[in-house]
């Protein structure tokens with residue numbers, strides 16, 4: 001059974017539906033990333049789980065216990081939820097030392113002295129902060145402060161860890177390092193993670209499942225592979241990875257793009273209802289478009305750029321530009337050459 | 353080259369010399385006279401004599417009272433200011449924006465007018481509230497005696513708490529709310545968070561506001577004069593006033609006054625030094641990052657009761673005294689009940705159109721305000737220019753001299769001016785408006801320097817250099833480039849001086865002569881002479897002038913900035 005369950009969770013800010021009937025299950029020890037553009041409601045969802053925001057509809061359950069419910073107008077206060085939370089701006093307390101920051105939640109729980117000392121030390125050691133225990137957080141770098149925030153959240157041995165863009169204020173090379181550290185800690189302590197980010201590679205690297213959101217509405221929930229390989233709609237396709245879209249007029253035997261006719265790509269026809277509409281949008285990853293000598297969608301290479309491992313081509317089909325990426329070892333056409341494009345793994349979406 | 357260097361006494365040096373001269377004459381000379389008079393007895397430097405003066409009962413009692421009163425006001429004002437600041441920034445109190453503005457209103461109102469109103473309401477025998485309780489509710493004694501330490505502390509608290517309110521609400525607004533939320537999710541309840549996280553984080557702001565309250569309360573004449581003298585409660589400024597007025601120049605009283613003034617200066621300097629230290633060392637980096645979103649504590653059931661409490665506080669401390677002033681100002685005789693047949697417009701028209709004393713006072717205050725604001729504004733811009741922009745040696749001295757009056761309480765400045773300009777040194781301005789003008793200039797110079805320096809810091813050096821490179825002389829560059837750029841600072845300085853000067857009492861009460869009363873002095877002396885209704889009527893007029901001035905100027909300044 002799912003450990004955390006969000007059911008029809010909704011939040012309104014005036015007329016804005018910040019979160020709209022969101023359903024989500026998280027298993028024990030699972031890491032779910034919430035991904036979406038700025039303002040899509042990620043933080044709001046996280047804050048509802050944490051208990052900082054009331055719900056306008058729906059309920060949230062953890063284990064056997066309902067912790068937020070619109071119907072019963074019941075909200076377990078954040079301080080009783082036993083969650084760990086790490087905020088984007090670190091939120092470590094500058095008037096307390098690193099040690100006192102981490103010990104704070106334990107002192108609040110009035111644990112015995114020895115246990116406070118032991119657990120604080122453990123949390124500090126796991127985050128490589130033991131040497132800095134006596135320092136003021138103001139003397140630490142951004143990464144150091146973020147570690148303090150993590151250690152503080154770890155110290156309470158939470159069942160659930162809520163992370164709101166915890167890495168976005170860090171330098172890029174730090175980010176990757178911290179990603180692994182978070183993953184390590186999760187493996188060691190076995191808590192569930194709800195992780196907010198708008199960085200798709202972060203979401204892919206960390207999480208067991210990804211939830212993609214747009215304007216408060218869930219677009220897709222799935223493993224990183226599913227979300228990347230089988231995007232539920234055009235928005236998800238575009239949001240995750242590189243993408244390229246072509247509006248096509250459909251005929252029973254082929255398609256017509258920008259005045260250029262072509263057969264169905266590799267025999268993969270769009271769904272019947274799209275066919276009936278006569279128009280659809282062909283979506284493909286630039287790395288999943290092949291050059292063919294004969295047939296395919298005909299166009300002319302207009303640009304070619306070397307990006308290290310890959311070569312980036314622009315192919316003009318009529319006046320539409322299509323991006324294609326191939327490995328540098330694959331022999332490819334030169335600028336001005338006429339080529340055919342084949343789509344071995346196309347996705348069809350209704351025209352936007 | 354060498355020859356020109358040696359005799360290089362150009363515009364910068366001239367301005368520098370002039371600035372130093374102005375500050376020496378206006379600020380330093382009077383101050384030195386105070387110390388000189390305090391410590392120099394019969395041609396000797398004499399500390400034991402100073403101690404002897406301090407050991408006199410009236411002196412040490414005044415010192416003690418100053419300490420007790422300003423200490424009390426600091427504690428209550430800090431509590432009240434912090435509480436309201438927290439309510440308007442951290443909770444879902446209704447109408448928070450309006451409430452915030454309302455809590456700033458007491459800053460506009462002169463405390464001594466408030467004291468006057470409370471005297472009318474709560475003086476033990478004649479106060480309207482006390483009489484109401486005794487006459488109609490059967491109390492056999494007054495419910496509260498405003499002529500007491502508690503009374504003075506309460507009244508000053510009402511007008512000084514905004515110092516803390518402004519500082520703390522500013523700090524709380526800038527503070528990252530996730531600092532508190534992370535404590536909440538760590539398991540702390542709101543009470544614990546407030547105690548262990550919020551208060552410690554804004555403590556530097558609380559302390560700095562508290563010290564400002566203390567500074568003002570120490571140096572404040574009006575409230576203690578109105579409420580304390582009746583029962584013999586003197587603080588340092590009121591005792592200085594008493595000494596100067598009753599003595600008619602007796603050597604001993606002037607010495608006592610200078611000793612008191614010295615104590616006041618030292619205390620004020622210590623307070624400001626402490627405040628500076630707290631501000632520069634103790635500020636935590638608590639400014640919100642990208643994810644800023646003010647989170648509010650839900651007061652739930654307490655929301656309306658707390659709103660009512662705040663409104664009641666405002667009604668009691670702002671509306672009630674103001675209404676009382678206007679009502680008493682319209683009474684035919686003081687003491688009559690507020691019934692329509694006892695009311696008249698005659699007092700107002702009398703003081704506005706017939707009575708020279710009150711008409712002069714209004715005229716004096718307005719012209720003194722304008723004159724001191726203009727002079728100080730121009731002197732201030734030149735001195736700040738030298739301090740901020742010019743590379744002259746010794747400008748640190750200038751800065752020190754200019755900021756000195758900031759720590760010098762009004763009564764001290766007035767006393768220094770008396771010592772310097774009442775004929776001992778060849779010029780007697782005693783009993784003329786000029787002596788008040790000089791004192792105002794000394795008092796407000798620091799305001800002007802602050803505003804102008806802030807504006808000048810924004811003007812980049814290259815602008816002047818570009819003008820000079822295009823062939824303008826220093827003076828032309830000043831006139832055509834710098835002045836237009838610093839005009840906002842000058843405008844700000846003008847109003848920072850004009851408005852307080854309009855309601856000034858502490859300085860002018862020591863310096864006024866028969867025809868040179870300011871509004872504040874006129875209100876105060878009328879009240880002393882038992883002309884309570886006229887005093888109240890004039891106070892009412894003063895309130896109208898002050899509030900109109902404040903509102904007009906806010907409009908003007910914000911309108912200009914927006915354009």
Ligand SMILES: Nc1ncnc2c1ncn2[C@@H]1O[C@H](COP(=O)(O)OP(=O)(O)OP(=O)(O)O)[C@@H](O)[C@H]1O
Nearest residue numbers: 013016018037038039040041042043044045198645
């Ligand atoms: N307290 C609030 N009052 C009014 N509107 C709000 C409030 N909090 C959030 N919103 C609105 O709700 C929507 C969702 O905001 P949210 O902060 O959850 O987005 P987000 O996905 O976290 O964005 P970002 O990536 O920028 O952090 C936005 O349109 C935002 O403007």
Ligand SMILES: [Mg+2]
Nearest residue numbers: 042043044643
């Ligand atoms: Mg967010």
